[in-house]
Each structure stands twice: as C-alpha cells, then as structure tokens.
Amino acid sequence: MGECPSIPPTLRFNTTYTDTTSTPSSLRRSRLEKISLEGDDVINVHGFGNGGEDLALLEVRGVTMDFGGLVALREVSFAIEQGEIVGLIGANGAGKSTLFNIITGVQKPTAGMVGLTPHEIVRLGISRTFQLVRPFLNYTVEENVRVGALFGHARHSEVYRRIDHVLKLTELDAKRNLLVRTLPIEQRKMVEVARALASAPRLLLLDEPMAGLNSVEIERFIELIRKVSEEGATVLVVEHVMKAIMSVSRRVIVLHAGLKLAEGTPETIMANKDVVAVYLGEDYAKS
Ligand SMILES: Nc1ncnc2c1ncn2[C@@H]1O[C@H](COP(=O)(O)OP(=O)(O)OP(=O)(O)O)[C@@H](O)[C@H]1O
Ligand SMILES: [Mg+2]
Numbered sequence: 001m002g003e004c005p006s007i008p009p010t011l012r013f014n015t016t017y018t019d020t021t022s023t024p025s026s027l028r029r030s031r032l033e034k035i036s037l038e039g040d041d042v043i044n045v046h047g048f049g050n051g052g053e054d055l056a057l058l059e060v061r062g063v064t065m066d067f068g069g070l071v072a073l074r075e076v077s078f079a080i081e082q083g084e085i086v087g088l089i090g091a092n093g094a095g096k097s098t099l100f101n102i103i104t105g106v107q108k109p110t111a112g113m114v115g116l117t118p119h120e121i122v123r124l125g126i127s128r129t130f131q132l133v134r135p136f137l138n139y140t141v142e143e144n145v146r147v148g149a150l151f152g153h154a155r156h157s158e159v160y161r162r163i164d165h166v167l168k169l170t171e172l173d174a175k176r177n178l179l180v181r182t183l184p185i186e187q188r189k190m191v192e193v194a195r196a197l198a199s200a201p202r203l204l205l206l207d208e209p210m211a212g213l214n215s216v217e218i219e220r221f222i223e224l225i226r227k228v229s230e231e232g233a234t235v236l237v238v239e240h241v242m243k244a245i246m247s248v249s250r251r252v253i254v255l256h257a258g259l260k261l262a263e264g265t266p267e268t269i270m271a272n273k274d275v276v277a278v279y280l281g282e283d284y285a286k287s
Contacts (some may be wrong), residue, residue: 020095021099025172036232043258047139056112056235057082058103058126058203064111065098065258072098073109074258085225085235087249091241091279092206094255095237100205103236129209131238135191136182142171142193144177145179148198162198171220186213198226206237210244242280246270255280 058080065073073095080086088096101107104126129147135144145166149159167173170190175183180191189208193209204224210218218241227247229235239245243254246266254262254275261279262272 013189057084058102058236060099062111063099063102063109065095065102065107065222066110072258073102073255075111075256076258076260077261078253078263080236082202082233082234083229083232084250085229085237085248087245088236088238088255089240089245089250089252089269090154090255090261090280093257095258096255097207100128100207100236100238103205126199126205127196127199127201127203128205129192129196129207131187131207131211132175133185133189133192135188135195137188138178138179140179141183141191141194142167145172145176145194145198146230148195151199162200166198169197169224186217193224197233203234203236206235206239208238208240210241212240213241218244 028096038274052277060079061077063076064071065071072093076095076099077142089101090096098107102109142163145163146159149162149166159264164173167176169209170193172187172190172194177186183191189209190214193206196204210221222244224236225237237245237248247267252262252264252266252269253260254269254272256274262269262275265274270280
C-alpha cells in the first residue's frame with residue numbers, strides 16, 4: 001500500500017557537515033555528518049567511527065506526513081544507533097512504507113523538509129528495498145546487482161569484488177546469468193535485496209522482505225540479516241512475520257495509525273498491552 005513508484009523530484013536541501021574536513025566524496029570516512037534540512041525536521045547521519053557508540057546513526061524527529069487530509073505519520077521521532085537491527089511493525093496503513101520513503105528522500109514530509117535526492121542518499125550510505133518488488137526484469141541477476149555496486153563504489157575492482165560477495169551472501173551466485181524475469185517472485189525479491197546490499201550501505205532499509213517466504217526461506221533470510229549486520233550495516237526492517245522480526249531485532253518500533261505507539265526490546269513489545277490490543281492480538285501474546 002502507498003508505494004511511490006515514480007522517480008521522485010529533486011528536492012531542495014542544504015547540507016551542513018560538522019566535520020569540516022568532509023567533502024561529499026569522503027563521507028564514508030567522516031565520523032560525524034550532520035544533515036540539516038530545511039524546516040524543523042532533521043535527519044542526523046553519523047558515520048562509522050570510533051568512540052561514537054552512543055551516537056545515533058539515524059535520527060528522525062517529529063516527522064508528519066499529511067496526504068491532503070489523510071495523516072499517514074504524526075510527529076514520529078526515533079533514533080537508530082549504529083550496528084542495531086531494528087524492527088518496524090504496525091498494521092496495514094500504519095505508515096511504515098511512508099516512513100521509509102521519507103527517510104530515503106523519496107517523499108517529502110509535510111512538516112519541514114526532509115529529503116535528499118536518491119543519489120545523495122546512496123552516497124551517504126542509505127539503501128532500501130521496496131515493498132512492491134521491482135528489479136529490472138530484462139536484465140540478468142548480476143546486471144541488477146551491478147547497478148547497486150556502481151552507486152556504492154568508486155573503484156572498478158571493488159565493484160566486481162562486491163558483486164561476487166553479495167551474490168554469495170544472497171545465494172544467487174548460481175543464478176547470476178539468468179534474466180530476472182525467469183525467476184520466481186521470492187528470488188526476484190532477493191535480487192532486490194542483493195542490489196540494495198551491493199552499494200555496501202551503512203543503513204539498510206528492508207520493506208517486508210519476508211512476505212510470501214516459506215519457513216525455511218524465512219530462517220535463511222534472518223541469517224542473511226544477521227550476517228549483513230555483522231559486516232557493519234545497521235538494519236531497519238519492516239515486517240509482518242512476527243516470529244522473524246521478534247527473533248532478529250534488537251529493538252522494535254510500533255506504528256499505529258501514523259503514531260509511534262511503542263518502542264522497546266522484542267520482549268517489552270510482546271508484553272505491551274496496547275500493542276497486543278491493536279496489532280499483535282491476544283493469540284500472539286499467549287503463544
Ligand atoms: N501517496 C499517497 N497518497 C495518499 N495516501 C497515501 C499515499 N501513500 C500512502 N498513503 C496512505 O498513507 C497511509 C499509510 O500508508 P503506508 O503505505 O505507509 O502504510 P504501511 O504501514 O506501509 O502499510 P502496509 O503494511 O499495508 O504496507 C495509508 O492510509 C495509505 O493509504
Ligand atoms: Mg508498506
């Protein structure tokens with residue numbers, strides 16, 4: 001629901017880096033980048049660095065999205081620390097994909113201006129998958145993954161090393177020369193994940209990556225998220241498969257009708273009466 005398939009317009013932005021030695025090309029190395037966007041809303045992106053454990057990698061403050069009367073997000077705020085795996089859950093229409101669109105600059109929030117062009121988002125190390133799968137169907141698996149790798153890496157040799165690594169990680173290696181349109185939907189989804197991973201993102205946003213997978217595939221996907229996290233990426237994942245999200249996440253954020261209803265460890269969330277009432281249901285709480 002609510003996907004935004006069109007190529008977004010270039011949004012106006014101004015960017016201030018608190019590390020004065022930073023240039024856009026050295027963002028990956030800078031310890032702290034602060035992106036100050038027009039208006040009240042601010043997304044702070046802190047780079048990989050030493051001694052910054054208490055720094056948030058991503059901070060979203062007071063984000064409101066009003067689609068002409070339909071308020072999809074209401075003053076949503078949260079922070080994600082580097083290295084975390086965070087689950088984002090909520091009923092259909094809660095605002096999860098809209099939040100992804102805003103974080104990645106695909107949509108501009110009503111309150112203030114939050115957004116960068118997709119190009120800048122990738123350069124800063126944020127990559128995402130879409131709920132509606134849309135790999136390039138008439139290209140091979142490897143060609144799809146190459147698109148991501150080319151965005152993320154400057155050097156040619158690194159591009160091919162990254163492609164090989166990602167194809168192995170996602171178990172698509174044997175299918176690298178097949179056209180994506182010949183693959184079943186689950187594998188097309190994996191191609192999209194591989195493409196997102198290929199840019200070596202610091203923050204990876206996954207929108208319902210496990211929908212439609214069987215239990216063996218879900219187990220494999222959980223393992224993949226863990227490996228990606230061990231390699232240094234921070235992961236924010238939207239998912240309705242509760243067993244998966246509760247087992248893989250260190251922290252879970254719950255959206256309900258555009259509001260942040262709760263945030264905490266999986267155990268806290270499963271025990272939260274409001275979350276059980278509006279989303280998880282009594283049966284889940286008892287199981
Ligand atoms: N471009 C848009 N124009 C108007 N309304 C929109 C738009 N995008 C999303 N919405 C509405 O905003 C609300 C939140 O949608 P969103 O897609 O973010 O929900 P979601 O939590 O991702 O749901 P699902 O679990 O079904 O994917 C919904 O009521 C949806 O209809
Ligand atoms: Mg959605």
